[in-house]
Amino acid sequence: MTTSETGGEPGTGEVDRDCFVHHGTDVEMRWDGVDSTQFCTPTEAFFVRNHTSTPVVDPATYRLSVYGDGLRAAPTSEQAIRFSLDELRAMPARTITSALECTGNGRRFFDSQQASPAPGTDWALGAIGVATWGGVPLAEVLHRAGVVAEAIEVMAVGLDEPYVHERVDHGRVRRPIPVAKALDDVLVVLEMNGEPLPPDHGFPARLLVPGWVGVASIKWLGELEVSTQPMTSPWNTVFYRLRGEEYGAEGAALDVLPVKSAFELSWNATLRAGSVTVLRGRSWSGAAAIESVEVSLDGGDSWVSPTLFGPNERHGWARWELAWTPPAPGHYELLARATDRSGRRQPDTVPFNADGYLFWAVVRHPVTVRA
Numbered sequence: 001m002t003t004s005e006t007g008g009e010p011g012t013g014e015v016d017r018d019c020f021v022h023h024g025t026d027v028e029m030r031w032d033g034v035d036s037t038q039f040c041t042p043t044e045a046f047f048v049r050n051h052t053s054t055p056v057v058d059p060a061t062y063r064l065s066v067y068g069d070g071l072r073a074a075p076t077s078e079q080a081i082r083f084s085l086d087e088l089r090a091m092p093a094r095t096i097t098s099a100l101e102c103t104g105n106g107r108r109f110f111d112s113q114q115a116s117p118a119p120g121t122d123w124a125l126g127a128i129g130v131a132t133w134g135g136v137p138l139a140e141v142l143h144r145a146g147v148v149a150e151a152i153e154v155m156a157v158g159l160d161e162p163y164v165h166e167r168v169d170h171g172r173v174r175r176p177i178p179v180a181k182a183l184d185d186v187l188v189v190l191e192m193n194g195e196p197l198p199p200d201h202g203f204p205a206r207l208l209v210p211g212w213v214g215v216a217s218i219k220w221l222g223e224l225e226v227s228t229q230p231m232t233s234p235w236n237t238v239f240y241r242l243r244g245e246e247y248g249a250e251g252a253a254l255d256v257l258p259v260k261s262a263f264e265l266s267w268n269a270t271l272r273a274g275s276v277t278v279l280r281g282r283s284w285s286g287a288a289a290i291e292s293v294e295v296s297l298d299g300g301d302s303w304v305s306p307t308l309f310g311p312n313e314r315h316g317w318a319r320w321e322l323a324w325t326p327p328a329p330g331h332y333e334l335l336a337r338a339t340d341r342s343g344r345r346q347p348d349t350v351p352f353n354a355d356g357y358l359f360w361a362v363v364r365h366p367v368t369v370r371a
């Protein structure tokens, strides 16, 4: 049903190369390219994170297979209940405007700000985007498949090629989520920003797990195993765990994303002394809407409140702006620190973890002011 494209990068020929920072099989959104008049990230500027490469899935033969002992008839994978794309499209539709963020977003700041580099894609803060996702509630699909009250977890499996890392074949990208989350607000996405899902973002169908680590939002969704027992995959036992001194030997599997902020400004931007510059940025949290944002123009000595504008809802992001007249030439560090409505405020530092996940400390953004 699928063939794997050769070539390391996603979206060959489809993406505007200049609007991204390239990292092997991943591409990162450029914060200095963000259009401050737009709330959603345009699809063509949305980051891509692929463990292998974008598969070509034939929509005519595509089926979503649902099976497991958490369904009334307890079908095996061979006996799976199968939904075609037309059947999914005919189900009651829903849209949600939500961020999707990679667990490793901000990883490079473990190195540059805390002198503790972590392996993995060297993201700055551009492994995030907000889109309007359209599709079918996962709850609808699970109810039609006959989910039972004893079901506790749903394992989503992608149709991309098995992931081989350091000569270990980990199988297809897959990860379980609790049934409670699956039935709450998870979407089987068919459309992104009003258009059919593009290949790089999971055509013909993917999950969107609002507020959770991006890896939960399995692309090219091929299977859902519904189980009455806890399930494991390398993506919840080996990868995407917080491992490190502060977290214990086993580490903790990751779910809800923390609160973060970014300026819509190039790294080392050049500004003019004595001229008014409107600084803009966005803050977001997996847990709640944004309560407040503080900005420091002097490396963290003093803080001022930017003006928040536009929508500010759970799962989106809050936009903010602040007029600044840089007083004198020199090098400055601009800081933005958000607090969400669940009471979490971005810290100055975060404890290291071996894979560099969830860097949610305040990022120090350098700018040069010229005469």
Ligand SMILES: Nc1nc2c(c(=O)[nH]1)N[C@H]1C(S)=C(S)[C@@H](COP(=O)(O)O)O[C@H]1N2
Binding pocket: 046, 047, 048, 049, 050, 051, 052, 100, 101, 102, 103, 157, 158, 159, 160, 173, 200, 201, 202, 213, 214, 215, 216, 217, 218, 219, 220
């Ligand atoms: N099947 C599959 N699903 C996947 C991945 C993948 O490599 N294969 N990458 C995951 C990760 S780590 C992230 S951050 C998001 C990225 O979604 P995007 O590429 O649409 O931005 O997809 C997730 N879903």
Ligand SMILES: [Mo]
Binding pocket: 049, 101, 102, 103, 104, 214, 215
């Ligand atoms: Mo990710």
